[in-house]
Amino acid sequence: MPSKYSYQPCREFNVVVLGAGGVGKSCLTAQFVHNEWIESYDPTIEDSYRTQISVDGRQVVLEILDTAGTEQFVAMRDLYMKTGHGFMLVFSISSRTSFDELQTLRDDIIRIRDDEKIPIVIVGNKADLEDQRAVDRAKAFALSQRWDAPYYEASARTRTNVDEAFTDLCRQMLRRDDSEEEAREEILAQRAENLAAKRRRRRKRKEKCAIL
Numbered sequence: 636m637p638s639k640y641s642y643q644p645c646r647e648f649n650v651v652v653l654g655a656g657g658v659g660k661s662c663l664t665a666q667f668v669h670n671e672w673i674e675s676y677d678p679t680i681e682d683s684y685r686t687q688i689s690v691d692g693r694q695v696v697l698e699i700l701d702t703a704g705t706e707q708f709v710a711m712r713d714l715y716m717k718t719g720h721g722f723m724l725v726f727s728i729s730s731r732t733s734f735d736e737l738q739t740l741r742d743d744i745i746r747i748r749d750d751e752k753i754p755i756v757i758v759g760n761k762a763d764l765e766d767q768r769a770v771d772r773a774k775a776f777a778l779s780q781r782w783d784a785p786y787y788e789a790s791a792r793t794r795t796n797v798d799e800a801f802t803d804l805c806r807q808m809l810r811r812d813d814s815e816e817e818a819r820e821e822i823l824a825q826r827a828e829n830l831a832a833k834r835r836r837r838r839k840r841k842e843k844c845a846i847l
């Protein structure tokens with residue numbers, strides 16, 4: 636028996652990667668999309684990548700927006716936040732300030748989207764730099780619980796938890812899309828039912844008039 640989603644078309648989602656400057660947003664994206672490691676640091680203005688992946692047997696096209704972490708480009712953030720279906724919030728485990736900056740980013744996303752349940756994944760990058768750790772794992776997990784958003788300690792350098800973090804975000808976006816689709820279908824079914832009931836009532840009234 637075919638599953639409910641067998642015949643569904645490929646879904647397309649916009650993913651926005653946000654975080655302070657130099658935390659590894661471009662490196663995580665490059666590892667995920669191209670399997671490549673970038674040693675040099677070239678601050679991003681805005682880069683967009685398109686890739687297709689399979690999640691639980693379903694094809695998903697991702698348009699990934701790698702955003703600028705440096706202050707001079709933050710004005711563009713509101714625009715990214717309006718268009719994203721899911722957000723990857725990245726900090727570096729070796730930088731306490733990059734962790735603290737996530738709060739403002741999340742507040743802005745929720746303010747702009749007016750939606751507490753928007754798909755978010757938190758990534759503590761540079762996990763290979765354990766000797767330079769400035770953010771306790773427990774602190775990051777506490778934030779993850781408060782926001783009800785999964786947390787991954789990742790390393791773009793060693794390619795640890797890169798696919799896992801993007802896949803988790805994809806699953807959240809798919810789940811959300813499915814429940815919105817179900818809600819739309821329910822509304823349409825309800826409308827059709829209301830229309831049919833109205834027609835039945837009209838027909839009954841007409842029948843009564845004929846007898847008179």
Ligand SMILES: Nc1nc2c(ncn2[C@@H]2O[C@H](COP(=O)(O)OP(=O)(O)OP(=O)(O)O)[C@@H](O)[C@H]2O)c(=O)[nH]1
Pocket residue numbers: 654655656657658659660661662663673674675676677678679680702703704705760761762763764789790791792793
């Ligand atoms: N050790 C280590 N270094 C990393 C890791 N990820 C990124 N880097 C290094 O950190 C620097 C910044 O990485 P980027 O990916 O350019 O950072 P970004 O967040 O995109 O920076 P902006 O474009 O300024 O916002 C580069 O020199 C990377 O090589 C990692 O997982 N481990």
